[in-house]
Amino acid sequence: MKRWRQRGMRPATESAPPIRTRRSLFRKYFIALFAAVVVPLLVNGASEAWFGYRDQRAQLDGLLGAEARSAAGKIGGFIDGIRDQLGWMVQLPWSAAAEERQRIDALRLLRQVPAIMSLTLVDGTGIERLHVSRVGLNRIGGGADRSGEPAVIGARAARAWYGPVTYYRGSEPFMTIAIAGNRAAVGVAVADINLKLIWDVVSAIRVGRSGQAFVLDRQGRLIAHPDISLVLRGADDASAKPLQELRAAILSAGGAATTGTDATGRTVVGAMASVPGVDWSVLVEQPLAEAFAPINAALWRTAALLLAGAALAAALAYWLARRASGPIRLLEQGVEQIGAGQFDHRIDMRTGDEFEHLASRFNEMAGELAVSQERSERINQLKRFLAPQVAELVGSGADSSLLDSQRREVVAVFCDLRGFTAFSAKAGPDEIMGVLGEYYEALGAILTRYGATQTSFLGDGMMLLMGAPLPCPDPALSAARMALEMQEAVQALIAGWRRRGYAIGFGMGLAQGEATIGRIGYEGRLDYTAIGSVVNLASRLCAAAKDGEILADATVAAAVRPLLAVEDLGTLPLKGVDDLQVYRIRESRAADADAIPPVPARAAS
């Protein structure tokens, strides 16, 4: 309470423990800023990844599909090449001279096309005319009737006939191709093809880095594979199972690229195309990891970018949050200092933004608080002699000239107790101070209410001014009424005191006139008072007044006469004053002056 009085403020140290808001503000800013950057980044990254994945997947499908078609084209080319070569053998009709020519052509054909293991030429009637073989014996004019063989019938019906794939000794894949000429007379060429030689073609097919192709016939038997031993294991070997399953998976997926396993158990993506004529399926496969490498790379790239973006966002958010919360912290510290009463503290902020504005506002506020405190102290000082409202008015500086020295028409009011000196001589200090306490308490309330200016305490009396420093509309009447109230209040006290045996009375004197008013004294101990004959006169009147009397000069009497009872007491010889007309003021119609017991005048006490 002491400091409150000293500072006029609640000090910060006594307020509730300061809440640590800096961190939470920082966190809020950080989270908000971070989220503002990262959320769109994440959404964008995720959608990009998703669409990228779909595009890449579609691209992969397309790519593998194209690879499959290309591979099928190459395998088809192998078969078509053989078919076209065979076509040469069935262009000219058989005649007696044709046999030798045909034999030479057939042998040359074998030399030219390594895949043909043997070649049989059948004439227009279905009779075998020539057979040449790589490992078996050649036959010329064999004469066997081959018109009933499926190859001959098939070729005659459709020009080209492709036999089923057979596995010689359960191992090597063979197939018969029969080609008929454009007329019956040229006959049919029937060739046994060693399909092992498709390896040349199939092993040259590369899909991506390590992808490969393989060929299945209609039944799903392996015809060609870069690992020739898979083919040589025959039609029913279990090692070809995954390849058949891959084909089934692709078929059930409607031809789209599908994931499966290859013969070695790798997970692959496969696509398929068919070879027309022979009705084979050419499948291309690429290891999943390799096929998805671009997709995975894109996903990793996106993830890395997201991570980098998030890191950048975090750094940015940290920086911004620091920027935002730093000044606030500085402001908080500044305000705390100012709050603690250091009104000379100034928040030093050069951020060039609203924070600097805010800081300068705080600084202005601190300045004004300093002014306000100064004023408050001044007002407290003024309240020592001015009525509170006057003190506020004067202290607020609305008219700082009010307290300046000037001559002014004022009413000086003096009052004091009669018989107090005798009382104080007999009574103990407690009694004396108790009486004075009651006395001044009673008077203080009244003179505050009337706005009287108290210039000084005179032990058991005091001097009051009405009409200074603030002018008063009717100072005499106000002063008179105040005096009546004071007299009444003190008389009530006197009644109590008398019961206790204290012979104390109370008299008052009022005078109106011009006086010089202003502050006298020295720094820290200034009084506001009036100097002039009117003061002396009022003092004399007070001294002359008996207990319960209020004496006034002519000016006051004239001013209050219409409203209050004024009794002319004639001229009284007052000390230092020539004969002066003196009036006693009483409540209107009050005629109980006699009821008041005579108390010795102050001069006599």
Next chain:
Amino acid sequence: MRRRAFLAALGGALVGLPRSLPAQQVDRVRKIGILMPYPVGDPEVRARLAAFQDELRRLGWSTGINLRLDERWATDDLDRVRTASAELVRLEPDVIFFTGGRVTRIIQAETREIPTVFVGVSDPLGQGLVANLARPGGNLTGIANPEYTITAKLVEILKEMAPAVARIGIVMNPANPSTAFNRRQFEAAAPNLGIEPHFLPVQQPIDIERAFSAFARDQHGGLVFPSDLTVLAHRALVTALAARHRLPAVYSDRAMAIAGGLASYSADRREMFRQGAAYVDRILRGEKPGDLPVQQPTRYELVINTQAARALGIALPDVLLARADEVIE
């Protein structure tokens, strides 16, 4: 080049698969036992082994780094083959690589555990060496010789080159397990070919001399040589004697035509050795020989030595020369 690649891959030099096997299997030094039933350092066989080693190197196996080769040269003496075979098995190699049908039986008698890869064995299925071609099972696989029917083909070619030939002798070592099969094929085809079949068994150089001179006493003779390591080992002698006795002859090995023989019709042996290397590689990388199909030759080459033809007074028809894959002039 494609052809070479093809043949190599027939042996199983395969995309992806072998490379994907655990690296630690490749780390330690692997041992290959090699048994060649030929005189030590026979240049042709040496060249074939060089092709074998080249292929292995291409597949990542280099001697001195991760590979050790233990070679045994045994000639066609079966006792020496047995000794060499036993020695190799004692070395506990990761794979034994060899050639020759008669060697197969000896090695099979020595071990059924160590993976073995052959090159140039006729009809392993018919001889009962493997359960089937597609999945041989056991510890044996390899690259087979052409089928016996090719013997009749040799006769056909001989008849084309020298139509006057009416008596044809088939020259083989009886110790060769396929001799009986070849002989049966040959004799069965003889009537169709319009020739008189003869069998000329040879085991050592002295037999060759004796057999050829006896056979050459009559007119219109000709010789065919199915694949036989004894014949190859004595190729210089064989071709020289055939020339001396003016016997047109068709062989089953390009090396014979190079050595002065009239013609040869066969699969390329060096390529077969490369195929064998590819199988060895797959086995070294963890595959079982029993899972690797026995392979048949796919391409055949006709080699004609025009010098030998001239010496024999044979005028080769252009059609025949046109068919030849190689003409030695």
